[in-house]
Amino acid sequence: MxxxxxxxxxxxxPRLTAFVAGDTAFLDLIGQGMSPYEAHARQTMGWTGGKLKDEDPELYLLAKVRVLQLGYGSGWFKFAETVKQYGQQQILDLDFSRKDEIRFQNFANTYQPGKGSMYPTLETFDRRQWVNAFIQVSDFRDKNPKITSLWKSLDSELKSAAGDGEDFTFQIASGRTLKYFRCRHEPDGVTCATQKGSVRRVKMYGANLFQNTVxxxxxxxxxxxxxxxxxxxxxxxxxxxxxxxxxxxxxxxxxxxxxxxxxxxxxxxxxxxxxxxxxxxxxxxxxx
Known part of the structure; x- marks a missing residue:
């Protein structure tokens, strides 16, 4: 039978994200039998207690969403929407300072004016979701410089190739080569063809290249x-x-x-x- x-x-x-970024401390914690989400919470979110999933399941979920999404460059709105899809919006229903709110509003008004103009019209709960999502994204990027520096490095190399209309090629740890064809600058960023001979172009940037690598x-x-x-x-x-x-x-x-x-x-x-x-x-x- x-x-x-x-x-x-x-x-x-998450394990390969740490490997690519060279975060050996994170890998050491995982090697001790810890989940990647608890390791992240201990490294960057102030957790010092016992097993996180048992003692603080809401912080565990927040750490999980951060690890799974923010390493690939997700913005604050997508992060908030992901939490909403989990049906656990209470993990973003947190107090914040007036300084943090102003920082969020300045960012939204500058880079996402549609969201910036919408913010004052929202219910209090939704405003708290937006600001706290922004805080979480900012906190992740501030505390994971190994990841964000790789985003910037890949982005710079891509833009250099696009300036000359060239293909962009780089080798990953397994020995395989990733290749992006006929890169060029467009009004809203760099686009490439991801298959040789294809007429379809996609927007590419450093965090996206990092995701492709992982x-x-x-x-x-x-x-x-x-x-x-x-x-x-x-x-x-x-x-x-x-x-x-x-x-x-x-x-x-x-x-x-x-x-x-x-x-x-x-x-x-x-x-x-x-x-x-x-x-x-x-x-x-x-x-x-």
């Missing part, structure tokens, strides 16, 4: 794991994003599950300093 072992990589993108490395890491599973004799019948479905003998399912998790948690040599983790279940059918 056959059954499935379903296993996925745990928080691969997600490309996640794909390369996962591809390495798929190869290792195959080399170990496992039959992968399906893979979705960072998850594998492996067909195994039911009698050996527990042993296979353990071996699969070991393979899933072993990083490629080019990112050997990144502590990987995985979760796995045994099931007769595919489950999410």
């Amino acid at each position: 056959k059954t499935f072992v379903i296993s996925d990589l745990s928080q691969i993108e 997600q490309a490395l996640a794909r390369d890491c996962f591809g390495h794991i798929l190869t290792n599973l195959d080399d170990a004799g496992f039959k992968v019948v399906l893979h979705v994003h960072d998850e594998v479905v492996v067909e195994v003998d039911e009698a050996d399912a527990e042993d296979s599950k353990q071996k699969i998790q070991e393979i899933m948690s072993t990083a490629p040599e080019w990112m050997s300093d990144v502590p990987l983790d995985s979760e796995a279940i045994i099931s007769k059918e595919y489950l999410k």
